[in-house]
Amino acid sequence: MSIGFGKQKDLAALEGRHVSLDGALTILSFVLLLIIVVIPVFMIVYHAFFYQGHFNPELFKTQLLDPKNLGAMWNTVKIAFFVTVFGTIMGVFYAWLLGRSDIPAKGLMRALFSIPYMFPPFLGAMAWKLLLGGRAGYLNKWLWATFGFRMNINSVWGIVFVEISYYFPFVFMQVVSALERMDPTLEECARIAGARQMTVIRKITLPLVLPAISAGALLILITSLAHFGVPSILGFSQGIFTLPTRIFDAIQSAEGSFEGIRQGAALSIMLVVVVSLALIVQKHVLSSGSYDIIKGKSMRPTLIKLRASKLPLLVLSILTLLLIVVVPLVMIFLVALVNGYGNALIPANFTLNNYISVFKAAGTFDSIKNSLFASVVAGIVCMSLGTLIAYVVQKIRPRGKGLLEILSVLPYSIPGTVLAVGVILAWSGSLGVSLYNTIWIIIVAYLARYLSFSMKSSSAALLQVHSSLEEAARTCGASHTESLKDITLPLIRPAMVAGFFLIFLPAMREVTTSILLYGPFTRTLGVQIYAMQDAGSMSEAAALGSVAIVLIFICDTIVKYITKDRKGV
Amino acid sequence: MGKIVFKDISFSYGKNVILKNFNLEVEDGQILCLVGPSGCGKTTLVRCLLGLNKPDTGEIWVGDTCLFSAEKRINVPVERRNIGIVFQDYAVWPHMTVAENVLYPLKKRRVPKDEAFKRAHHALEQVKMVEYANHLPSQLSGGQQQRVAIARALVGDGEVIVMDEPITNLDAKLREQMLLEIREIQRNLGTTIFYITHDQQSALQLCDKMAIMEQDGTLCQLGTDEDIILRPTNRFTFEFIGVSNFIPVVASGAGLGLDAGDSVVPWEGELPAGLSLSAGVELGVRPNDIVFDPESPIKVKVNRCTFLGSEYDYRVTLGTRELRVQQSALDAMQRGTVKAGETTGVRLVNPRYYPAKKEAQSA
Numbered sequence: 001m002s003i004g005f006g007k008q009k010d011l012a013a014l015e016g017r018h019v020s021l022d023g024a025l026t027i028l029s030f031v032l033l034l035i036i037v038v039i040p041v042f043m044i045v046y047h048a049f050f051y052q053g054h055f056n057p058e059l060f061k062t063q064l065l066d067p068k069n070l071g072a073m074w075n076t077v078k079i080a081f082f083v084t085v086f087g088t089i090m091g092v093f094y095a096w097l098l099g100r101s102d103i104p105a106k107g108l109m110r111a112l113f114s115i116p117y118m119f120p121p122f123l124g125a126m127a128w129k130l131l132l133g134g135r136a137g138y139l140n141k142w143l144w145a146t147f148g149f150r151m152n153i154n155s156v157w158g159i160v161f162v163e164i165s166y167y168f169p170f171v172f173m174q175v176v177s178a179l180e181r182m183d184p185t186l187e188e189c190a191r192i193a194g195a196r197q198m199t200v201i202r203k204i205t206l207p208l209v210l211p212a213i214s215a216g217a218l219l220i221l222i223t224s225l226a227h228f229g230v231p232s233i234l235g236f237s238q239g240i241f242t243l244p245t246r247i248f249d250a251i252q253s254a255e256g257s258f259e260g261i262r263q264g265a266a267l268s269i270m271l272v273v274v275v276s277l278a279l280i281v282q283k284h285v286l287s288s289g290s291y292d293i294i295k296g297k298s299m300r301p302t303l304i305k306l307r308a309s310k311l312p313l314l315v316l317s318i319l320t321l322l323l324i325v326v327v328p329l330v331m332i333f334l335v336a337l338v339n340g341y342g343n344a345l346i347p348a349n350f351t352l353n354n355y356i357s358v359f360k361a362a363g364t365f366d367s368i369k370n371s372l373f374a375s376v377v378a379g380i381v382c383m384s385l386g387t388l389i390a391y392v393v394q395k396i397r398p399r400g401k402g403l404l405e406i407l408s409v410l411p412y413s414i415p416g417t418v419l420a421v422g423v424i425l426a427w428s429g430s431l432g433v434s435l436y437n438t439i440w441i442i443i444v445a446y447l448a449r450y451l452s453f454s455m456k457s458s459s460a461a462l463l464q465v466h467s468s469l470e471e472a473a474r475t476c477g478a479s480h481t482e483s484l485k486d487i488t489l490p491l492i493r494p495a496m497v498a499g500f501f502l503i504f505l506p507a508m509r510e511v512t513t514s515i516l517l518y519g520p521f522t523r524t525l526g527v528q529i530y531a532m533q534d535a536g537s538m539s540e541a542a543a544l545g546s547v548a549i550v551l552i553f554i555c556d557t558i559v560k561y562i563t564k565d566r567k568g569v
Numbered sequence: 570m571g572k573i574v575f576k577d578i579s580f581s582y583g584k585n586v587i588l589k590n591f592n593l594e595v596e597d598g599q600i601l602c603l604v605g606p607s608g609c610g611k612t613t614l615v616r617c618l619l620g621l622n623k624p625d626t627g628e629i630w631v632g633d634t635c636l637f638s639a640e641k642r643i644n645v646p647v648e649r650r651n652i653g654i655v656f657q658d659y660a661v662w663p664h665m666t667v668a669e670n671v672l673y674p675l676k677k678r679r680v681p682k683d684e685a686f687k688r689a690h691h692a693l694e695q696v697k698m699v700e701y702a703n704h705l706p707s708q709l710s711g712g713q714q715q716r717v718a719i720a721r722a723l724v725g726d727g728e729v730i731v732m733d734e735p736i737t738n739l740d741a742k743l744r745e746q747m748l749l750e751i752r753e754i755q756r757n758l759g760t761t762i763f764y765i766t767h768d769q770q771s772a773l774q775l776c777d778k779m780a781i782m783e784q785d786g787t788l789c790q791l792g793t794d795e796d797i798i799l800r801p802t803n804r805f806t807f808e809f810i811g812v813s814n815f816i817p818v819v820a821s822g823a824g825l826g827l828d829a830g831d832s833v834v835p836w837e838g839e840l841p842a843g844l845s846l847s848a849g850v851e852l853g854v855r856p857n858d859i860v861f862d863p864e865s866p867i868k869v870k871v872n873r874c875t876f877l878g879s880e881y882d883y884r885v886t887l888g889t890r891e892l893r894v895q896q897s898a899l900d901a902m903q904r905g906t907v908k909a910g911e912t913t914g915v916r917l918v919n920p921r922y923y924p925a926k927k928e929a930q931s932a
């Protein structure tokens with residue numbers, strides 16, 4: 001967004017022409033989405049149905065009728081459904097508890113609840129596998145010895161459990177910020193009108209934050225449908241496949257031949273169909289309205305007293321935090337320290353040998369460097385681009401805004417694996433640009449994957465910036481560009497920073513696309529860890545995993561410190 | 570310098586026509602209150618003046634500058650129009666302190682820092698918000714945020730300030746005080762103020778001139794407050810600016826009569842030209858233009874009498890028709906009040922005749 005557009009707009013307006021800043025932003029959004037999204041997607045579709053330039057649906061038909069693929073499809077839907085339902089309930093519940101009630105230790109709990117964001121889900125799956133995986137799991141061994149039974153995390157329900165604990169923050173974060181910005185008189189009116197506390201929550205609070213809930217639930221749904229890490233770590237050994245892991249499997253077992261990539265493309269089209277159906281169903285279940293619940297008039301939210309239920313709810317929150325945050329985290333660090341996987345987790349068995357061997361291994365430092373670079377670049381670009389598109393969709397509202405919205409969300413409904421295939425097909429020379437084996441091909445894939453995160457985040461914030469704020473700036477002598485810079489951007493900055501995190505942190509721990517796009521010198525951190533655990537070196541994987549966690553935690557703290565601002569809205 | 574002219578302004582949202590060939594002039598250095606019911610197009614007109622809406626036809630001038638002309642294809646961008654605005658919902662920027670909010674217009678107009686601080690301080694002084702300069706809007710009450718918005722509009726050197734229902738959210742006392750302050754500020758600066766409201770009371774307190782807008786977006790009267798109150802040109806104005814009684818006028822023998830519901834009371838008056846009884850005529854009279862006079866042949870029964878401090882408010886019935894009567898406290902002291910239950914005569918002073926509406930009821 002350069003100043004140039006502003007000048008153009010002014011001159012154009014004086015001359016009565018219609019090329020304005022708004023128009024320029026709209027066109028820019030379309031062009032960028034064409035490059036980042038449309039081309040790779042087109043390549044996937046093309047190669048699924050066309051073979052050597054001819055239409056050939058044979059491949060698609062055989063893939064669709066394969067019972068193995070149908071089973072994978074059923075698993076995908078089942079897992080995503082339960083993860084979305086339970087994740088949304090959990091997210092809304094804790095958002096309300098931390099956002100609007102007088103429960104103690106809010107700051108601490110909120111910090112802890114945001115840890116699942118940083119924690120790579122596949123590391124979580126690894127941790128639970130170390131605890132509850134078959135006979136070898138630490139907790140299972142104890143359960144078997146004490147009660148004579150064991151639990152099996154390598155199951156559909158295990159996958160659902162682990163995914164919920166990493167995906168409920170999507171709803172939690174969205175709803176917490178919406179709740180904090182809501183006009184409290186809306187609730188107070190209902191209380192005064194005679195509604196009881198529960199009725200107010202049901203009839204006033206929930207409907208008002210419904211756009212936020214719905215946005216978060218949508219994220220959970222598509223993330224879970226396209227998720228690769230957890231089902232691959234927990235499901236492969238038991239033959240439990242979801243569509244994304246099936247695609248990876250197909251491409252892996254074809255050992256890089258073009259046939260395997262085409263097969264993956266055909267399977268991914270099945271997944272896209274499933275996702276589209278899910279989106280349609282969701283749209284009917286949750287129709288999201290749009291409300292300006294923040295206006296230029298500032299609000300002070302009131303807190304609701306929990307009274308007698310304070311203690312039980314506090315205990316519940318602490319137990320939840322223990323289960324989803326503390327247990328996996330501690331597990332990774334303990335296994336990283338133990339001198340052999342399976343040995344008792346006591347100080348006598350602790351050693352630093354795992355760390356030493358990890359850092360002696362070639363490529364560890366490179367993988368960290370690669371991940372940092374790719375994540376920062378992708379985060380910044382996505383944040384700007386997502387805000388741009390959100391602004392066009394929410395404030396300019398041109399014809400075709402629906403298309404813009406769909407295009408920016410579309411890539412996330414495509415599994416990362418297949419997106420990777422699309423990126424390979426598009427940017428390895430066939431269109432005249434070759435990024436193959438460079439870090440840029442990974443970054444391009446990240447951009448497409450994570451764009452919807454920042455778009456949604458900025459969109460929700462923009463919905464709450466009343467247009468009179470920008471208009472007031474215009475009348476004070478600010479050009480359109482200046483009013484964006486001085487008013488709108490600072491007001492949505494918290495959401496933009498949130499958008500950056502929504503991209504930077506998952507990109508740091510990304511496995512799904514990187515695993516197909518890395519070259520000899522562009523291994524990422526996630527790829528490195530995944531390869532180690534895949535090779536069975538659990539302790540080394542845990543050691544590097546713990547390094548990754550520390551690294552992500554440090555980055556998170558640094559960025560939060562930098563972006564800290566006295567005027568958070 | 571700060572004369573505002575709207576010439577033949579038309580504006581529509583799609584097929585929904587809001588304004589059609591609207592004409593209005595606001596004289597330099599005056600406060601003009603545009604009064605009209607909600608939804609009549611007042612805000613649309615303001616947005617056209619500010620440049621936030623683009624009219625389909627017409628011209629807008631401020632002083633010697635043409636801001637908009639459909640014919641000459643002139644459309645000065647919002648930021649160059651130099652018009653101060655106080656929005657209905659304040660639109661105080663929540664991420665800036667009070668001082669930063671007020672300094673912003675000066676910063677955008679490249680006023681040197683020292684002068685900018687001086688002017689911002691002066692503007693805050695005028696709205697009595699100096700001690701809140703470093704507060705964030707979220708730390709202020711609604712009325713205080715409103716004052717910040719007014720200070721922000723004042724601080725620019727614009728010749729014109731537009732206020733779109735700026736005091737609706739304040740309490741009555743503060744509202745009155747704000748009105749006085751706006752008046753005071755206007756006197757000091759000599760700015761033209763274009764004040765939009767649906768509340769005729771505050772308009773009366775504030776304005777030099779008043780413009781009444783009808784529900785369909787047409788201007789029905791422009792004049793001084795006395796003009797509007799004493800000589801309303803049509804029934805809409807008459808009804809809109811105050812409490813009014815309407816009594817249908819019918820033929821009674823050779824002359825006229827007032828329809829009292831169950832009977833006809835002879836009425837010695839003359840219909841103005843252009844009205845005919847066959848189309849239905851109503852007599853409009855203000856409550857304070859009904860005077861108790863035991864001699865008068867128009868007899869009413871008093872139902873209720875309420876003392877309102879400066880006046881007595883009566884509900885009386887003429888036949889079966891209820892009327893409102895107001896007697897000033899001074900008049901009551903000199904001539905005494907009328908008790909509820911009594912029957913007495915009234916004189917109707919300063920009656921006005923209007924074509925009857927479908928449902929003839931007093932408003």
